[in-house]
Amino acid sequence: xxxxxxxxxxxxxxxxxxxxxxxxxxxxxxxxxxxxxxLTPLWIGVAARGTSVTRVLHADRVVEDQPxxxxxxxxxxxxxxxxxELLDPLGREAMAxxxxxxxxxxxRTTEAxxxxxxxxxxxxxxxxPCVAISDQLGIVRIVRRGSSGPEELLxxxxxxxxxxxxxxxxxxLHSAASNASIETLAATDVDGLRPYRPxxxxxxxxxxxxxxxxxxxERRLRTDRDGGPLVxxxxxxxxxxxxxxxxxxxxxxxxxxxxxxxxxxxxxxxxRRPIHLEADLVAWSAVHVRLxxxxxxxxxxxxxxxxxxxxxxxxxxxxxxNRVPAVLARAEKHxxxxxxxxxxxxxxxxxxxxxxxxxxxYLLGAPAGARPKERAA
Numbered sequence: 560x561x562x563x564x565x566x567x568x569x570x571x572x573x574x575x576x577x578x579x580x581x582x583x584x585x586x587x588x589x590x591x592x593x594x595x596x597x598l599t600p601l602w603i604g605v606a607a608r609g610t611s612v613t614r615v616l617h618a619d620r621v622v623e624d625q626p627x628x629x630x631x632x633x634x635x636x637x638x639x640x641x642x643x644e645l646l647d648p649l650g651r652e653a654m655a656x657x658x659x660x661x662x663x664x665x666x667r668t669t670e671a672x673x674x675x676x677x678x679x680x681x682x683x684x685x686x687x688p689c690v691a692i693s694d695q696l697g698i699v700r701i702v703r704r705g706s707s708g709p710e711e712l713l714x715x716x717x718x719x720x721x722x723x724x725x726x727x728x729x730x731x732l733h734s735a736a737s738n739a740s741i742e743t744l745a746a747t748d749v750d751g752l753r754p755y756r757p758x759x760x761x762x763x764x765x766x767x768x769x770x771x772x773x774x775x776x777e778r779r780l781r782t783d784r785d786g787g788p789l790v791x792x793x794x795x796x797x798x799x800x801x802x803x804x805x806x807x808x809x810x811x812x813x814x815x816x817x818x819x820x821x822x823x824x825x826x827x828x829x830x831r832r833p834i835h836l837e838a839d840l841v842a843w844s845a846v847h848v849r850l851x852x853x854x855x856x857x858x859x860x861x862x863x864x865x866x867x868x869x870x871x872x873x874x875x876x877x878x879x880x881n882r883v884p885a886v887l888a889r890a891e892k893h894x895x896x897x898x899x900x901x902x903x904x905x906x907x908x909x910x911x912x913x914x915x916x917x918x919x920x921y922l923l924g925a926p927a928g929a930r931p932k933e934r935a936a
Contacts, residue, residue, distance in 0.1 A: 562698045567596025595698070602641075603699040607692040609636025613707040614647065614688045620848075623717040623808075624676055631671040631688060640692050646702070647688040649675050658695070679804060680716040680851045684709055715851045716804070717916075718812040724912030752776040753837060788872045789824045789833060790814045791862050794855030796878035798903075803855030805900040806878040808916035811850050813874055813898070815843065828853065829860035874898055876918070880905050883923070895923045 570593030577585035611634045621627040629649055633656070645654040650673045677683065687705035752765055755775040765776045792810040794803050810825070817823035818840060824833035827849060836842050855878055864884060876898040877883060883897060896913060898920045899905055905921045913920030 563596045563600045565596070566599075566698060567593050570594070570596055599694055599696075600699050603692055603694055603701055606636045606640040607701040607703055610634065610640065610643070610690055610692060610703060612645065612688050612690045612703070612705040614649070614685075614705060614710070615707075616649075616685075616710045616712065619711065620713045620715060621677065622715045623680055624678055625717075626674045626676055627712065629673045629675070631673060633669045633671065633690065635667055635669070641694045642692070644691040644693075645671065645688060646691060647673060648685045649673055649688075651675075653691075677712075677714045679800075680714045680807065682852065683712045683714060685712065713848065713851055715847050716808045716811050718815050719808065719916045721812055721816045722912075722914040752778060754839065787822050787824060788817045788874065789826065790817065790874045790876060791826045791864065792828060792850075792853070793862055793875065793877040793879075793882060794828055794853055794859045795857060795861055795882050796855050796859070797857045798879060800855065802878045802900045802903065803853075805917045806855075806876050806898075807850050807853060809898050809918040810876040811847065812915045813876065814846065815840070818843065826862045826864070828862050831863045872896070874920070875923075879903060896920045897923050 570589050570591065573585045573589030573592060576582060577589055613632045615630045615632070617628045617630070629647075631645060631647060631654075633643075633645065635643075641658045643656045643658070645656070647654070654671060656669065686709050687707050689702050689704050691700055691702045693700040752768060753776065755764065755777045759777045763777045765778055768774070768776045790810055790813050792806065794806060796803050796806075814823050814825045814836060818836035819838060822835065822837050824835050825846060826833040834842060834846055836846065861882075861884065873895045875883060875895060878900065880897070880899045880903045896911060897905065898913065898915070898918050900918050905919070909922040911920045911922050
């Protein structure tokens with residue numbers, strides 16, 4: 560609006576000079592400048608009054624580096640607009656539309672498609688889009704906010720394939736877990752029900768559940784969880800945020816890989832009990848959301864391992880290598896694999912060959928003459 564005022568003032572000055580000095584040649588540009596400065600704000604204001612914009616986000620969740628689409632609906636005013644720009648926080652750059660001055664083409668809706676990608680996990684909040692209506696000379700510019708409310712998008716951490724020390728290492732872990740579960744069939748500490756697996760003894764089948772019509776279910780024993788692999792996530796870190804993101808991706812990838820093969824436990828920062836995932840991955844969706852919302856840093860809570868020992872493999876995923884708790888020393892005889900970002904300085908040189916999501920696995924407590932690839936999990 561200030562530019563329009565200056566243009567109108569220039570026209571008034573030219574008219575005054577033409578009147579004082581009797582310079583007829585200045586009357587025409589004076590009238591033109593005065594008219595442009597006075598009528599342009601009126602024209603752009605009328606054009607902006609009938610213009611509206613809305614955005615529809617096609618998803619509320621997306622994995623890192625995967626595309627998410629949104630549709631922008633722009634409705635033009637009755638008198639069109641000489642120039643219009645779309646300002647959407649979801650897109651990186653402003654989007655310009657061709658001017659519409661003819662009334663025959665005005666009052667219609669134009670749709671635009673925006674594709675965005677996000678390289679980091681977390682919750683994103685987007686304000687409504689805006690449109691900037693202006694004349695071709697840039698004298699007047701009016702910004703109108705969209706009528707739709709703010710929208711949120713949850714960016715989930717991506718999971719990648721685990722590179723094991725040897726081909727078939729995952730199958731070997733599956734066999735070891737099956738043998739460990741056979742040794743604990745006599746346990747009586749029931750910890751819920753799960754779908755029946757072929758080969759389960761009849762003594763562990765829940766006959767009352769079958770009578771109620773719930774299908775064939777078996778009792779889950781607490782010792783079954785203690786014998787399976789455990790993934791522990793530690794996001795305490797005083798370094799760059801990229802190390803925390805790498806640790807979260809590695810923990811999610813390991814959990815998903817082990818859960819698909821044999822079932823797996825995941826202990827998140829601040830939790831006192833691990834989350835159990837079966838091979839059907841029913842609980843994975845909720846776990847994936849929690850991984851996306853975890854915040855790391857020097858003041859982040861540490862995972863509560865407790866004093867209870869486990870017979871299964873432990874994968875301790877840490878964003879910083881020097882924050883490994885001393886309680887892991889009691890579990891070294893079962894094999895503890897420390898997984899840290901490749902850029903971090905590991906406290907041990909016993910590289911197991913395990914690599915996942917920019918992190919590498921190191922075997923804790925291995926003697927100097929041991930061959931780590933043979934002892935690796």
